[in-house]
Amino acid sequence: MVSYLTILEEGHSEQVIDKSRFIALVFPVKSTQEVALNLEKARQLYPNARHYVYAYRLHEGNLERSADDGEPQGTGGRPVLDVLQFRELWDVLVVVVRYFGGILLGTGGLTRAYGGTARQLLDQTEVSKLIPHAVYEVEASYDWYEPLKYQFRQNNWLTGNEEFSETVRIEVFIPWVDRHHFVEWLAEFTGNQIICQAKDSVLRAESLGPRL
The missing domain is CATH 3.30.230.30 (Impact, N-terminal domain)
Known part of the structure; x- marks a missing residue:
């Protein structure tokens, strides 16, 4: 992509x-x-x-x-x-x-x-850049919810749907070029205590304004 x-x-x-x-x-x-x-x-x-x-x-x-x-x-x-x-x-x-x-x-x-x-x-006319992203679903215990959300914000990784049941599931959008780094970082940051599954790939728009 x-x-x-x-x-x-x-x-x-x-x-x-x-x-x-x-x-x-x-x-x-x-x-x-x-x-x-x-x-x-x-x-x-x-x-x-x-x-x-x-x-x-x-x-x-x-x-x-x-x-x-x-x-x-x-x-x-x-x-x-x-x-x-x-x-x-x-x-x-x-x-x-x-x-x-x-x-x-x-x-x-x-x-x-x-x-x-x-x-x-x-x-x-406003121009947008469509950037390919990998979509992951991260499943973790409630203890990890705030630390993960904080790290996602710090790295400008966008989140989507969240589900709360016995565990927390968070949808995360990672720029395609960073997808391998994200998986490695997540495993190291959590000590392999969470589940991370690749779900899809999408194009997300970033507005650039009029481009003369």
Whole structure:
């Protein structure tokens, strides 16, 4: 598992260039099916536009696609995809809707307009880093509950569900790269007096704010 950058919420931005209205929309997506659904959503939100240019990157399979939707080849989708690549964003779809204003922009003008509109939107969009974590369930006697929780806080190891019965069970999220260190540390710290079981692996988001 590897970390990567993405966005977690939808957003939009727009600008007018030589009387043409350019509206950029960003969507978090995980599959080509979600891409198709959000493309249709963009068409419904902004009906009767001249063009619905888009680009997306999916982390699974390292899939990248762009489309000019009737604009001259390479003047719409490619500049939008360039912005996503430059910012190293994955699992993101950007659609730029154009309402034609009657003035031809030329290939250079179109490239700047589509790329610039996408860039303007992503300048104000919060970026998150998805970091792989191993999930462990730690089972211990009640005497160990406070010492363990204190150590987890000191090491910035996040905890999840807790169950209290004859023993205490605590769910702990450990960064993937630290997982072997955690198991070794836990055995040494407790003198092998507790049970530790690997349960799962997940991606947890860390907000980085807008990433210019």
